[in-house]
Amino acid sequence: MIVGVPKEIKNEEYRVAMTPNGVKEFVRAGHTVVVEKGAGIGAGFDDAAYAAAGAEMAPVDDVWARADMIYKVKEPLPSEYGKFKPGQILYTYLHLAAAYARELTDGMLAADIRGIAFETVELPSGAHPLLFPMSEVAGKLAIQAGATHLQKNHGGRGVLLGGVTGVPKAKVVIIGGGTVGTNAAKVAVGMGARTVVMDSYAPRLTYLDDAFGGAIETVLSTPAAIEEQIVDADIVVGGVLLPGGAQAPHLVKRASLKHMQPGSVLVDVAIDQGGCFETSKPTTHTEPTYVVDGVIHYCVANMPGAVARTSAMALAGATLPFGLAIANKGFEQAVKDDAALALGVNVYRGKLTIPSVAAAHGLEYTPLDAVL
Numbered sequence: 001m002i003v004g005v006p007k008e009i010k011n012e013e014y015r016v017a018m019t020p021n022g023v024k025e026f027v028r029a030g031h032t033v034v035v036e037k038g039a040g041i042g043a044g045f046d047d048a049a050y051a052a053a054g055a056e057m058a059p060v061d062d063v064w065a066r067a068d069m070i071y072k073v074k075e076p077l078p079s080e081y082g083k084f085k086p087g088q089i090l091y092t093y094l095h096l097a098a099a100y101a102r103e104l105t106d107g108m109l110a111a112d113i114r115g116i117a118f119e120t121v122e123l124p125s126g127a128h129p130l131l132f133p134m135s136e137v138a139g140k141l142a143i144q145a146g147a148t149h150l151q152k153n154h155g156g157r158g159v160l161l162g163g164v165t166g167v168p169k170a171k172v173v174i175i176g177g178g179t180v181g182t183n184a185a186k187v188a189v190g191m192g193a194r195t196v197v198m199d200s201y202a203p204r205l206t207y208l209d210d211a212f213g214g215a216i217e218t219v220l221s222t223p224a225a226i227e228e229q230i231v232d233a234d235i236v237v238g239g240v241l242l243p244g245g246a247q248a249p250h251l252v253k254r255a256s257l258k259h260m261q262p263g264s265v266l267v268d269v270a271i272d273q274g275g276c277f278e279t280s281k282p283t284t285h286t287e288p289t290y291v292v293d294g295v296i297h298y299c300v301a302n303m304p305g306a307v308a309r310t311s312a313m314a315l316a317g318a319t320l321p322f323g324l325a326i327a328n329k330g331f332e333q334a335v336k337d338d339a340a341l342a343l344g345v346n347v348y349r350g351k352l353t354i355p356s357v358a359a360a361h362g363l364e365y366t367p368l369d370a371v372l
Contacts, residue, residue, distance in 0.1 A: 162192025
């Protein structure tokens with residue numbers, strides 16, 4: 001199989017889907033890897049390293065034209081839709097349930113391609129092995145970003161997370177106790193903040209309370225409880241993930257913002273799936289924030305791209321085994337053999353094969369088994 005690795009073109013997206021070590025594994029398995037010139041520069045991998053690993057370096061159009069499987073980090077942008085070719089495999093994050101992803105969904109269906117979304121690959125345990133590493137990164141970055149924009153010079157309240165002698169600590173409220181929330185809590189506690197973690201699943205809160213040794217406060221998440229907790233919060237992190245890549249629920253309504261402290265910060269880690277806050281809209285690293293009713297919103301849609309080397313290495317390591325299985329066995333056999341990978345198939349040759357995305361856009365859903 002010919003595997004193509006194009007350079008990411010999303011605003012300030014420095015990650016790359018495959019490292020030189022990954023190239024070595026594909027080449028060792030008998031496949032050809034075509035990497036766009038300069039694709040890895042942002043993550044610290046130059047063209048010479050890819051060439052030494054056995055990759056062919058090529059212009060972007062050649063990568064798309066030659067590849068049987070396109071191996072990416074982020075969803076294709078409109079300028080890339082015309083590069084799709086019938087039957088091509090697209091292996092990347094897609095987040096098709098988000099309202100702004102309708103155009104991409106239609107483009108993929110029209111192009112007759114086979115699309116696997118990293119975020120919907122799901123193990124029998126319910127774990128998301130290809131989402132986990134970036135959720136871990138984003139969770140830790142959420143507090144870093146929140147703390148930065150809480151500074152007065154960034155428009156925030158001018159509050160230090162850990163406080164100082166005689167001055168109260170900042171309050172951080174984390175909605176969602178999964179991978180994002182757990183890692184956000186680690187950093188918030190480490191920085192000395194008063195940390196509240198909310199989740200709708202009581203056993204998860206029990207686990208977190210024990211894991212953090214009482215260093216966090218846990219609150220069962222209900223609409224009333226969220227409203228109560230965010231009133232005096234300095235930073236609120238939204239990190240709720242619904243199974244199957246469904247659109248995230250709006251847990252903080254606009255009406256609640258007027259009760260929050262001016263200059264407090266909302267960090268929406270779920271923005272790729274529509275966002276946890278009613279007032280959320282995607283932002284970029286260049287212009288990461290905007291203000292609604294005095295509350296700062298940080299909604300960068302590719303947060304891990306800011307720490308590109310760490311993120312690229314973590315993501316490439318997680319996606320490699322599944323990517324190799326697709327290349328070695330062929331798409332159809334690979335998804336037949338692996339139920340987790342089959343759940344990652346969102347689009348198959350003109351059919352939408354994931355119910356959450358079909359529901360989000362009012363489109364027809366076709367079970368994967370019916371088309372394989």
